[in-house]
Amino acid sequence: MKELEIGCTNKAVNERYTVQDVAKRAGVHASTVSRALNPATRHRLSEEVAARVIAAAAELGYVPNGLAASLRTRRSETIGVVLPDITNPVFPPILQGLEAVLAEERYVAMVANAGSDNDRQRLVIERLLARQVDGLVLATVTRHDAIVDQCLKAGVPLVVVNRSEADHRVSSVVSDDLRGMRLAVDHLYGLGHRRIGHLGGPQNLSTGKGRLEGFLSAARDHGLDPASSDLELASGFSREAGREAAFRLLEHAPDLTGVVVANDLLALGLYDVLAARGLSCPGHLSVVGHNDMPFVDMVSPPLTTVRIRHREMGEQAAQLLLRLVRGEAQGGVDVVLKPDLVVRASTAAPR
Amino acid sequence: MKELEIGCTNKAVNERYTVQDVAKRAGVHASTVSRALNPATRHRLSEEVAARVIAAAAELGYVPNGLAASLRTRRSETIGVVLPDITNPVFPPILQGLEAVLAEERYVAMVANAGSDNDRQRLVIERLLARQVDGLVLATVTRHDAIVDQCLKAGVPLVVVNRSEADHRVSSVVSDDLRGMRLAVDHLYGLGHRRIGHLGGPQNLSTGKGRLEGFLSAARDHGLDPASSDLELASGFSREAGREAAFRLLEHAPDLTGVVVANDLLALGLYDVLAARGLSCPGHLSVVGHNDMPFVDMVSPPLTTVRIRHREMGEQAAQLLLRLVRGEAQGGVDVVLKPDLVVRASTAAPR
DNA sequence: CTGAAAGCGCTTACAG
DNA sequence: CTGAAAGCGCTTACAG
Known part of the structure; x- marks a missing residue:
């Protein structure tokens, strides 16, 4: 009964x-x-x-029952993926690349949106570890990240993607930001620009820092000496933060003819400020973005930007991680992907 | 040793x-x-x-060890989420909403990109079930979907999101497409348009079919009688498919002054065709999209569109599913969210 | 209030 | 080539 x-x-x-x-x-x-x-x-x-x-x-x-098998074999064939913000359009292609490679090897991804808050990230990672993920892909790391310490101490196979940490203790897949910025600066210089500014990202992220350094290095190579007023840093990689920083930049350096921006979302923020002030792009100001995220070819004007192969980033990260999981490789490998410049309509000769 | x-x-x-x-x-x-x-x-x-x-x-x-606990308790506190295409910008907000609710209840999402291919979807779902997910969220369903049959037969708690199936055997969270299309048609009619066409989606998807029906019903209510040449259906919800269908529509019905489009991605395809033909929007043609996906406020011209609360869609789907998993509710509940019209610059009085 | 035992569903040395 | 047993790490009736 x-x-x-x-x-x-x-x-x-x-x-x-x-x-x-x-x-x-x-x-x-x-x-x-x-x-x-x-x-x-x-x-x-x-x-x-x-x-x-x-x-x-x-x-x-x-x-x-895969759970029973995993308990016995001590392999879950599951990978944890920790993102700061899935609605940022750079992440879906990364995720797509990750998943495509993982799926081939019968692995499944547990995706967690952890935001930028450290405690929340810690909680999310602990939950993934409790579910016995075989490895972790972090897209959240800052240049000095206590979470990486913890993961290393715990001995979890680990790959960081899109951003790297300063000490390079962990395998990473990133884009060559120095080259990217050089392409951007060269392009503006080639069009005749001599007053070029930088709308940068947060300096606690490798992308923010690397792109600032790339900008400065490329500018110096052309004999330009960007005054500190030609640089403005956003507090995060968002359109909103871009607006705020762009506002300050245009206040302090109204005579710029070109701006190299550390990220497309920030560039959209700059577009907002230009529109609000009745300034035209590229008439008053040429703008170069970074990422070539989806749909920036459709904005007005279509954005000239540095293209990063995000899907490939995900693929490479998955491959690195699987090798790590299988003990076929050790950590500390940095894969650096070459970006390209995509010239559209946001750049022209200076006014 | x-x-x-x-x-x-x-x-x-x-x-x-x-x-x-x-x-x-x-x-x-x-x-x-x-x-x-x-x-x-x-x-x-x-x-x-x-x-x-x-x-x-x-x-x-x-x-x-959560695996051991799950094996014993027969609950994995894991939910499988099956998407057709994570790079379609409507899905990240849905995922965000899902995850936010799941995380509160200590659930984790296993996200799988399964494409539109039925065999691939079946494989993906089998893998998720092998990992003992407690329930499934499908964003992939067609109006008549054999996969739903299988899931029902297997007895897995199941919710479909964004799209519903024709028989409504399964709980769903969707947007009110009839209302959405009515808003769009009313808007164009109010601006003075009398020659209004529809660029529709695939009829095997509830969204494609519902929006076509909504369009026709709203058009008839205004005494308009859209000839069959005023309707053109895209083979999928992508910019590319939108281009192809838009090309046909403009060939067959060059005298249209307004087009209601079933999806923003399709609308971008229409934009491409207009640009290629040197036609201006809204000068030659007013365009209304559907979804209000991210960044359509930045395209040129900013798209007038029907806004769907995607994040809320995800939240509701998670809540429905958790109740199902806990046996607190039964299937067959349809949650229908009310959309709004967002008027931007792609619509104006007819030429 | 706490312990001892059984068992979730697999896999894998160990025999034979 | 196949079987019987043990055990992965938990949880939960069942005792006491």
């Missing part, structure tokens, strides 16, 4: 067959079922038995 | 403590550790013992 009740209330669980069920149906022992269903051990069995087991499993619609 | 080797090669695993370790350190039995660490059963213990266990766990940095 009791059994019947259970049968009624959770039918789903009830209809889930186990190795035992398959074993009974095929007339073999459970261990034989396990061996028959695993391609790597199947050859140890007689073909006849293997076929019988596979048939029995198919007839029942048997789906192995 | 052998032990030492193991100790060296997988340090991570080695340093993971278990209930046994905590039990030993606190001088209690493993079952007591379990009870002390679970807030729901803690009260059964003397405060002194509970405190001792909690302290011991903290000292060791003990993180419970």
Whole structure:
């Protein structure tokens, strides 16, 4: 009677067959079922038995319980992915690349949006670790990040993507920001610009810092000496933060003819400020972004920007991580992808 | 000697403590550790013992093995989310809403990009089920979807989001497409348009079909009788498919003054065709989109569109699903969210 | 209030 | 080539 009740209330669980069920149906022992269903051990069995087991499993619609297998093998074939903000359009292509590679190897991604708050990130990572992820991809790291310390101490295979940490203790996949900024500055210089400013990102992020340094280095190489008033740093990589910093930049350096921006979202913030002031782009000011995120070819004017191969970033990160998980490689590998300049309509010769 | 080797090669695993370790350190039995660490059963213990266990766990940095717990309790506190395309900007906000609600309840999302291919979707779902997800959110469903049949048969708690299936056998969270199209048509009619066409989506998706019906119904209510040449359907919800269908529409119905489009991505495709033909928007043609996806306020001209609360869609879907998982509710609930019209610069009085 | 035992569903040395 | 047993790390009736 009791059994019947259970049968009624959770039918789903009830209809889930186990190795035992398959074993009974095929007339073999459970261990034989396990061996028959695993391609790597199947050859140890007689073909006849293997076929019988596979048939029995198919007839029942048997789906192995991956949790039980993971508990036993100590591999979950699950990877945790920690993002600061999934609505930032650079992350979906990264995620797509990650997933494509992981899926090939039968891995699944547990994706967590952790924001920028450190405590929240810590909590999220602890939950992922509790679920026994085999490795972690972090897109959240700051240049000095206590969370990386913790992960290293815990011994979790770890790859950081898009951003790297200052000490490079951990494998990373990033874009060559120095080259990116050089392309941007060269482009404006080539158009005739000599008063070029930089709308930068947060300096606690490798992208913010690297792009500022890239800008300064490229500017100096052209004999330009950007005064400190030609530089303004945003508090985050968002359109809103871009607006605020762009406002300050235009206040302090009204005679700029070109601005190299550390990120497309910031560039959109600059667009907002230009529109609010009735200034035209590229008429009054040429603007170069960074990322070539989706749809910046559709904004007005279409944004000249530095293209980063985000999908490839995700693919490489997944490959690095899987090698780490399998013990085929060690940490501390930095993959640096070459960006390109995409010239659109936001840049022109200076006024 | 052998032990030492193991100790060296997988340090991570080695340093993971278990209930046994905590039990030993606190001088209690493993079952007591379990009870002390679970807030729901803690009260059964003397405060002194509970405190001792909690302290011991903290000292060791003990993180419970969620897989083992799930195997035992038959709840994984994991939800599978199946998307057709994460790079479609409508999905990140949905995901954000889902995750926010799930995280509150200590659930984690396994996100899988399954594309539009049915076999691939089936594979992806099987993998998620093998990992014992407690429920599934599908953003992939077509109006008649064999995958839904399978899930129902398997007895998995299930919610569909953004799109619904024709039979409404499954709980869904969608936007009111009829109302959305009515807002769009009313807006153009109010501006003076009488030759209004529809650039529609695939009719095997509820959104494509519902928006076409909404368009026709609203048009008829104004006494308009859109000829079949005023309607053109795209093969998918992408900018590329939008371009192709927009090309056909402008060929067949060059005298239209306004077009209501089933989706912003399609509207961008229409923009592309207008640009290629040297036609201006809204000068030659007024355009209304659908979704208000991120950054359509930045395109040229800023797109008038029907705003869908995608984040809320995700939140509601998570809530529905959790109630289903807990047996607090039954399936077959349709949540319909009210959209709004956002008027920007792509619509004006007819030429 | 706490302990001892059983068992979730697998896999894998160990036999034979 | 196949079986029987042990065990992954938890939780939860069942005792007392």
